[in-house]
Amino acid sequence: MEVKYRKSQGLTDKKLSYCPGCTHGIVHKLVAESLEELGVLGKSVGVASVGCSVFSYEFFNCDMQQAPHGRACAEATGIKRVLPNNVVFTYQGDGDLASIGIAETIHAANRGENITVIFINNAIYGMTGGQMAPTTLEGQRTTTSQDGRNHLIHGNPIKISEIFSQIEGAAYVERVSVYNPKQLMKAKKAIKKAFTYQVEKRGFTLIEVLSSCPVNWGMTPPDALKWIEEKMTPVFPMGVFKDSGEAHE
Amino acid sequence: MAKVLMKGNEAIALAALKGGIDAFFGYPITPQNEIPEYLSKHLLAAGKVFVQAESEVAAINMVYGAAGAGARVMTSSSSPGIALKQEGISYIAGAELPCVIVSVMRGGPGLGGIQPSQADYYQATRGGGNGDYQLIVYAPETIQETIDTLKESFDIADYYRNPVLILVDGLIGQMMESVDFDKPIRKRFIPEKDYATTGTDHHPGRNIVNSHYLNPDELEQHNLHLQKKYQQIKNNETKFEMINMEQPDYVIVAYGTMSRIARSAIEMLEEQGIHVGMIRPITLWPYPRAAFDQIPKSCKGILCAEMSMGQMLDDVLISDRGRHDVAFFGRVGGIVPEPEEIVDAILHFQERVVK
Amino acid sequence: MQPIVFMTGYYGSGKTEIVLELAIRDQYDMVIDLDIINPYFRSREAHRALAEAHIQLISSDHDQPTYADMPYVSGRMYAPFLETGVKAIYDLGGNDLGAKLLRQFEMFDQEIELLLVVNLFRPETSDTEKIIQLIHAIEGSSGRKVTGLINNTNLLKETTAEDILAGQVVLREVSHRMKLPIRFTVVERHVPVEGIAWDGDLLRLQLRLRKSWY
Structure with missing residues (x-):
């Protein structure tokens, strides 16, 4: 029988435990495929963070470390500095990266740590039950912004890709999404490019992926994908924010 | 190397080099600054790793990452800085990774002062991190004893896969004494670091550095395993x-x-x-x-x-x-x-x- | 010797103890503590001994200068340059880093002494080459020439006269190559010195900052 499709070798056989319609699974697949296609799975070390993706150490088929909340980029720095020829990546949500871990992430970028950060922005705290995230949209209701986020009280959604595009040590920063197949293909390309840059030792790479959380958003999975497109992308425009590689090409 | 006159902090740094340190991650705080200053120069010259982290919190998590990757790692700090490291220390103990932490105590609580103190005994022996964990804590009284202990502590940390804390006060860090760096240390069996996340090309199966056990039975088993190790440390390493x-x-x-x-x-x-x-x-x-x-x-x-x-x-x-x-x-x-x-x-x- | 003396050297070479001893023995008017490197063992800790000897101590203008690690230096540090006939010793922090404080005095053209304290038992100043390297580093950061050497070779309580003489041999080589006089040989009071030809002025040292119990 002809094999039309097989699961990436970059994923273990462990069943993904994410909710139906959650895009973590898709992004896992894109990361796994990229590592496999680049032939670096055997020298990859991933850092799982705290959030819904904490169990990513069970899903990625490579060596993994599990970091304290927000500290993934510090831990990845430690790994990469002593194993400079390995491929090191973190997989972090918006609470982990953009709130408690923003210092670790910015300084890793500023040192030009040659690591890849996969940043899942779903505008909410999924694991702890739908609290407000630093990326929660104005007016968005969460369990800790029950009347909707109000910038006068809570501040505005933080724009990570824009911030990181200003940092000298960042080699590649792109915001992508996975709300339809076309976007998904673009996301794959971005993630693979980020890892390619790391293999070429070009510096810090960050891919922000606009993602969905249907359960905490209180929407069906199709509605959640539509919400990313209609509500999130105007606030978080997609595109390449920094590409130090252009000069080399 | 015959006898030399050394400042305590400087001696700690040189002893770490003699003990085979691969990487140091730290953040400035008085009265221990001579340790990172000395190591920044000598580690980089030896082709090893020195990073001045953005905070003590980041530094201890760099230690966590590098220790998980199989390196001999050290960090140093003083009282309020050690307080900030407690989260990472608990994770390192939970994930059973070896590392050496040097704490040069100053007066507290809070910002306190910069003069010598021993007010971090609880912090060292009871821990500020969460969970049932223990550090192996040494309290040397001279710079010579600090050097000998530090050199050996990398081996001890590796043997038990447990963080070792060297607890001195600012006076030991800042004072001068004549010392000998070449006193032999006890030879210990050092097990292979088969847990290190060096990539699956380098070892069978996947290595996962982790302190996360959601199943209460598994977490209890993990704790019982740690306690067994701590008992072994009590039996073998108690020193007075x-x-x-x-x-x-x-x-x-x-x-x-x-x-x-x-x-x-x-x-x-x-x-x-x-x-x-x-x-x-x-x-x-x-x-x-x-x-x-x-x-x-x-x-x-x-x-x-x-x-x-x-x-x-x-x-x-x-x-x-x-x-x-x-x-x-x-x-x-x-x-x-x-x-x-x-x-x-x-x-x-x-x-x-x-x- | 010029009346204004700056004491420099590798850190832990014994600058501060020598500053205190020399100031008290030779009745200097002022000791100015410019150590922005060390948190402990600075000349400001000897404020009582200096007061008893009627020597003015200038450290920081903060009201608790002794125990702070803030690198505040006092504007009064310029006093010896502004008044005539003041005998003053400046205690710099260690290494080229501590010596960079001399840049604050660039607007004055008085001659000064910049004396380098050397202890051969400090690993970073254990031979001629290393000492000369340190001199170059200090001259680079301070913008001033070192004008003399002080032999403070010691292992604290374990020091013997032979140790100090061994230091003298190396310092003579430095002295010869750098055309610098050896100004002082420092000998702690417990070390016998009879019948030995020391270079420079013999300074018998009593440690003032070190406690009796260590």
Whole structure:
């Protein structure tokens, strides 16, 4: 029988435990495929963070470390500095990266740590039950912004890709999404490019992926994908924010 | 290398190099800055890793990552900085990774001061991180002992897959002493680091560095496993010194700088015809409880002396199990007492007995 | 010797103890503590001994200068340059890093002494080459020429006269190559010195910052 499709070798056989319609699974697949296609799975070390993706150490088929909340980029720095020829990546949500871990992430970028950060922005705290995230949209209701986020009280959604595009040590920063197949293909390309840059030792790479959380958003999975497109992308425009590689090409 | 004159912090840094350090991650804080300053120069020159992190929190998590990747790693800090590292220390202990942490104590609480102190005994032995974990804690009293301990501590950390904390006060960090760096250390069996996340190309199966066990049965099993290891450490690594313990009138219990002051006090008391012994814990965890069984019944009491308000005192009371009167002498805030003050505390022992 | 002396050297070489001893023995008017490197063992800790000897101490204008690690230096540090006939010793922090404080005095053209304290038992100044390297580093950061050497070779309580003489041999080589006089040989009071030909002025040292119990 002809094999039309097989699961990436970059994923273990462990069943993904994410909710139906959650895009973590898709992004896992894109990361796994990229590592496999680049032939670096055997020298990859991933850092799982705290959030819904904490169990990513069970899903990625490579060596993994599990970091304290927000500290993934510090831990990845430690790994990469002593194993400079390995491929090191973190997989972090918006609470982990953009709130408690923003210092670790910015300084890793500023040192030009040659690591890849996969940043899942779903505008909410999924694991702890739908609290407000630093990326929660104005007016968005969460369990800790029950009347909707109000910038006068809570501040505005933080724009990570824009911030990181200003940092000298960042080699590649792109915001992508996975709300339809076309976007998904673009996301794959971005993630693979980020890892390619790391293999070429070009510096810090960050891919922000606009993602969905249907359960905490209180929407069906199709509605959640539509919400990313209609509500999130105007606030978080997609595109390449920094590409130090252009000069080399 | 013959004898040289070294500043404590500088000696700590050089001892780390002699102990085979691969990587150092730290953040500036007085009074331990000479450690990262020295290592920044010498580690990079040796092609090894030095990173000045953005915070103590980041530094300890870099230690976590590098230790998980199989390197010999160290960080150093002082009291408020060690407080910030507690989260990472708990993770490192939970994930069973080896590393060496140097704590050069200053006065607290809060920002406190920068003068020497021993007020972080609880922080070191009880931990500020969450969960049932222990660090192996050494409290050397001279720069020479600090060097010898530090060189060996990388092996000890590797052997038990557990963080080792070297606890000194600012005075030991800042003072000068003549030292010898080439004293041989005990040879230990060092197991292969088969847990290290070096990539699946380099080992069978996947390696996962983790302290996360959601299933209560599994987490309990993990804790029982840790406890078994801690018991083994208690059996093998408890270290202390007994001084003058033949029929003492009193026994002083003191560690680090305080035990050096007590040594002078003991000589002064001897001249007055008062025979005083000393138990000097070298490991603060595991605590040398058994040493207290050797205090004769005839001893009139135990004086616990610390540069704190009485933290080790808890362990003294636990170890003595009510067999003797226990008194306390302490100075804090960065004040280093004179031997005469301890002499006076022994002369007025009864007034100081802990009720 | 010029009346204004700056004491420099590798850190832990013994600058501060020498500053105190020399100031008290030779009745200097002022000791100016410019150590922005060390948190402990600075000349400001000897404020009582200096006061007893009627020597003015200038450290920081903060009201608690002794125990702070803030690198505040006092504007009064310029006083010896502004008044005539003041004998003053400046205690710099260690290494080229501590010596960079001399840049603050660039606007004055008075001659000064910049004396380098050397202890051969400090591993970073254990031979001629290393000492010369340190001189270059200090001259680079301070913008001033070192004008003399001080032999403070010691292992604290374990020091012997032979140790100090061994230091003298190396310092003579430095002296010859750098055309610098050896100004002082420092000998702690417990070390016997009879019948030995020391280079420069013999300074018998009593440690003031070190406690009796260590």
